[in-house]
Amino acid sequence: MLAQPHPFSSAASINSNPLSGPGGTTSKHAQRIAAATMAAKQASASAAAQAQSVPDHLPKTQWGGSASQLVELDPQWQNDNSRPRTAPSLASGGVPDPSTQYLAQTLSPSVPLATPRRILVIIDLNGTLLYRPSRRRPFDFVLRPHACDFLSYCLDTFYVAIWSSARPDNVRKMVAQLLTPEQINRCVIVWARDRFGLDAQDYDARVQCYKRLTRVWADPSIQASCPADMGKWDQSNTVLVDDSLEKGRSEPYNILPLPEFSGIENETAEVLPQVHDYLNTLCGQSDISSYMRRNQFQLNPSYVLPP
Numbered sequence: 001m002l003a004q005p006h007p008f009s010s011a012a013s014i015n016s017n018p019l020s021g022p023g024g025t026t027s028k029h030a031q032r033i034a035a036a037t038m039a040a041k042q043a044s045a046s047a048a049a050q051a052q053s054v055p056d057h058l059p060k061t062q063w064g065g066s067a068s069q070l071v072e073l074d075p076q077w078q079n080d081n082s083r084p085r086t087a088p089s090l091a092s093g094g095v096p097d098p099s100t101q102y103l104a105q106t107l108s109p110s111v112p113l114a115t116p117r118r119i120l121v122i123i124d125l126n127g128t129l130l131y132r133p134s135r136r137r138p139f140d141f142v143l144r145p146h147a148c149d150f151l152s153y154c155l156d157t158f159y160v161a162i163w164s165s166a167r168p169d170n171v172r173k174m175v176a177q178l179l180t181p182e183q184i185n186r187c188v189i190v191w192a193r194d195r196f197g198l199d200a201q202d203y204d205a206r207v208q209c210y211k212r213l214t215r216v217w218a219d220p221s222i223q224a225s226c227p228a229d230m231g232k233w234d235q236s237n238t239v240l241v242d243d244s245l246e247k248g249r250s251e252p253y254n255i256l257p258l259p260e261f262s263g264i265e266n267e268t269a270e271v272l273p274q275v276h277d278y279l280n281t282l283c284g285q286s287d288i289s290s291y292m293r294r295n296q297f298q299l300n301p302s303y304v305l306p307p
Contacts, residue, residue: 084206085206085207085208086205086206086207086208087207087208088198088202088207088208088209088210089199089201089202089207091199091202092196092197092198092199092202092207093196093197093210093212095208095210095249096210096212096249096250097249097250098249098250098251098252099250102235102250102251102289105235105236105287105289105290106235106253106287106289106290106293107290107293108287108290109290109294110285110286110287110288110290110291110294111285111286111287112284112285112286113283113284113285113286116280116283116284117227117230117237117283118157118158118159118227118283119158119159119237119238119239119279119282119283119288120158120159120161120188120216120225120226120233120237120238120239121154121158121159121160121161121238121239121241121279122161122162122163122211122213122216122238122239122240122241123151123154123160123161123162123163123241123242124163124164124240124241124242124243124244124247125162125164125166125171125174125175125178126164126166126174127243127244127260127261127262128144128241128242128243128258128260128261129143129144129147129150129151129174129178129261130142130143130144130147130174130177130178130261131144131261131262131263133263139170139173141173141174141177142263142264143177143178144261144267144271144272145264145267145270145271145272146270146272146273147178147272148178148179149272150272150273150275150276151178151179151183152183153276154276154279155183155186155187157279157280157283158279158283159188159225159226160186160187160188161187161188161189161190161191161216161222162175162187162189162190162191163189163191163192163195163211163216163240164191164192164193165192165193165196165209165247166192166193167192167193167194168192168193168194170192171190171191171192171193175190188222188225189216189219189221189222193209195215196209196210196211196215197215208246208247209247210246210247210249210250211240211242211247211248211250212250212251213235213238213240213248213250213251213254214250214251216233216238217232217233217234217238235251235253235254235287235288235289236286236287236288236289236290237288238254238288239254239255239256239279239282239288239292240254240255240256241255241256241258241275241279242255242256242257242258243257243258243259243260243261244257244260245257251289253288253289253290253292253293254288254289254292256275256278256279256292256297257297258271258275258299259271259299268301269299269300269301269303270303270304270305271299273303273305274297274299274300274303275297278297
């Protein structure tokens with residue numbers, strides 16, 4: 001049985017259009033996913049078609065970087081707008097596509113569950129829960145409003161994993177500011193940049209990192225945390241909370257994208273309370289990827305916390 005909503009209670013606003021971004025506009029990446037989905041529909045027409053390899057249907061990513069992405073970097077690259085992001089090398093896995101099998105599963109409708117279940121929630125750090133404003137003081141962080149309450153609730157209600165593209169030392173510093181030692185021990189895993197499969201050159205470069213959930217699902221220690229009655233962690237019961245939609249490119253209907261946090265003065269809506277509500281909704285669905293495909297998270301700028 002899930003805990004009752006902790007500091008927040010109103011239902012998060014959702015958008016039934018799977019091609020809409022957080023601002024309600026259709027993104028290029030969503031258009032690519034739509035093209036990929038059409039390929040999945042065609043592939044699902046026969047078992048033989050499903051067994052084929054994924055076609056090269058997605059256009060190449062446009063690489064450029066922006067100021068809003070810089071907080072995800074190591075200290076030496078913070079606030080450096082002159083260095084564009086580059087695609088990871090083939091040795092680091094390259095740019096991933098969603099698999100035909102993955103997309104085919106999202107086409108089957110999710111079914112409401114009689115009893116909510118504890119899902120696996122993978123949470124990003126920089127730009128999602130906190131902000132590093134100073135290059136000169138890389139370990140000084142500004143927390144997103146409600147960050148600690150949000151994490152505390154997640155640990156009590158879900159299975160929580162932390163995954164950041166920052167270096168391990170930076171991740172340890174960030175986690176220590178957000179969680180107590182006891183809470184850190186309750187996390188399924190705390191992963192950093194060394195868990196992306198990057199080669200040595202890409203590890204030290206300003207490359208786009210991809211959070212392939214297949215890497216999470218293939219880890220025996222993570223699978224060991226899955227309750228027996230749920231079988232295994234997979235796209236039906238896992239959600240990634242991140243400020244970068246591109247990082248979830250390989251499993252586009254398992255990512256809950258947030259507006260990037262860049263300081264209290266730039267926070268124009270109650271973000272984490274709405275994420276909290278949406279996660280509660282996902283607990284009551286038989287397939288998260290299928291549900292999120294049809295009911296994408298949409299931030300409500302007029303959301304008001306209950307008194």
